[in-house]
Amino acid sequence: MFEEKKVNEIKKQRERWEQTTLPNWVKQCKERKGEFRNTSNMLIRRVYTPEDIAELDYMRDSGFPGEYPFIRGVHATMYRGRFWTMRQFSGFGTAAQTNQRFKYLLKEGETGLSIAFDYPTIMGYDSDHPMGNGEVGICGVAVASLKDMEVLFDGIPLDKVTTSMTINGPAGILLAFYVAVGDKQGVPREKLGGTTQNDNLKEYFAQKLCIYPPKPSVKLTTDIIEYCARNLPRWNPISISGYHIREAGANAVQELAFTLYDGITYVESTLERGLKVDDFAHRLSFFFASHNDFFEEVAKFRAARRIWARVMKERFHAKNPRSMWMRMHVQTSGCTLTAQQPLNNITRTTIQALAAVLGGTQSLHTNSYDEALCLPSEEAVRVALRTQQIIAHESGATNTIDPLAGSYYIEALTCEMEEKAMEYIQKVDDMGGAIVAIEKGFFQKEIADSAYKHQREVDEKKRTIVGVNDYKIEEECPIELLRVDPKAEKEQVASLQRMKRERDKRKVDAVLDKLRSVAEKDENLMPTIIEAVKVYASLGEICEVLRQVYGEYKELIVI
């Protein structure tokens, strides 16, 4: 970026500064720590100068927004054109209750929906399955059949919203419910927009909501990518997720590297179906966490875009620039929120959200201040949404594109982030790929070690968490907590059982038989799943057939 002569002069001047000006200051005011490190354990220098980015070639490594390597943003206008999508993850109780919450959020200015499902739904059990006892509608909304999905979107036209669904093992079934609701509303399939998370790999080492073993799970993920490439042009079939990897304990570099590796694996599995990379890569989307170390996070988002662009171009020979875009959703970090002095979480969320915006995200969820205690109350959700609106309209951060570019620190950190992530990617390549790494417990061990290290640092007060290990106060829980009415479970179970009595059971049995044979033949399951949900086969029934064909995953325990 700079002439060699000038860089040499700066180096000389820095050395002089370190020998003359600095020592007196250090004597008077000793530095707080012997060394400063970010969460990824990178050593942070005292001050950054052009020396630290001397190797950077502007047109090769940065370029312009909307152009390769897309580090400055995937769009040429970014937030000067349109803000990111403000998308708040929500769902609890019955479909009817969540339908009300959705309508509230849309009225308050939210621009996209995001469904949180309850655990029985996520694990592929109907609401009346014994494993779901006490869990129905608690952490999300129960959706066990097309009937529930119809209620969930009652009065919400699917051509007017986009919907994100946090669902993995049963992703194909939930997508089928959505397609079927769209068909009923008369919305053409090419107009259906949204995202299924559908990232099964990270389940084995991060989110850990796995139903089947890894290989059939990757097959199911790939079925959806293939089906969408051919039938649902506006649907993001997958949201390749680092969020859960990070929340499980990974540091920022591990989050970045493992997520990108999962992405690489899905590109490979889809290429094996005979699709060309440019037929589907433009619909792949990503999902990251945003934590408290502001600059580390901004650097991570920027590095992610540049690595993905390079991987798509160099490793997979994509031609269409859109195949090289990394479009991302970001959620502020749940595990950084504290149960102590919960209002402080508003500040944490603001810092994290601003990092996501300065990192160039396409979509954002801001956590509510009460989430270390319970599901968010209406007031807490509103404050979270307002945080995004304040950043968008008042902060000025959205007036120019990628405003932190060119900072010696940010650019140096971005490069280091890329380098460290590429080392991990090489390591997993050498190991034989993501599934081998999962089977060996590699990702699991890396994450567990980082999580333990973090907790040690907090316990030993090497890392200050305000309100937790310092600045503590005696307090009663100062906020009103949302409680899900336990009646929701009873109502949901009764309504599901009523639906099961009223439907045409012969049709259901026939389509489930067909599903079994399609699964055994290893064909794409999506068309048959859509057929099945339309005759009201339930989520649990469909998953049960697949459990019988594929078997169930047995957890590899790594402490």
Added chain:
Amino acid sequence: MQKARKIRVLIAKPGLDSHDRGAKVVARALRDAGMEVIYTGLRQTPEQIVETALQEDVDVIGLSILSGAHRTLFPRIMELLKKQGLTDVLVFAGGIIPEDDVAEMKKAGIKEIFGPGTRTETIIQYVLDNLPKRA
């Protein structure tokens, strides 16, 4: 002199949620403190938890749950422990357990509940101080 028996702890995750970060950190901290820790993984039914406690002859059980199903599952686990005669086992819990539920859970027999932000040393000390006397 007979070598002292290590304290045996079962760390168990009932319920369907998969937030095992806390459970694993606590398991490792107790192990590093010299205890014998058995961690059985996610989604253990109350029956499985009690069966493991019996088989492994544990002194202590730590339950971790963040799904909100503790109101159904904790009393069920305590009831099964009683049925098996495991009334002298020390049971503590952690996760997201709202303040309002704590009294009810303690009434069911959970001796202590550790919320988010608890130091691992606090849990280790708690176990040492409250260890049931074994015959």
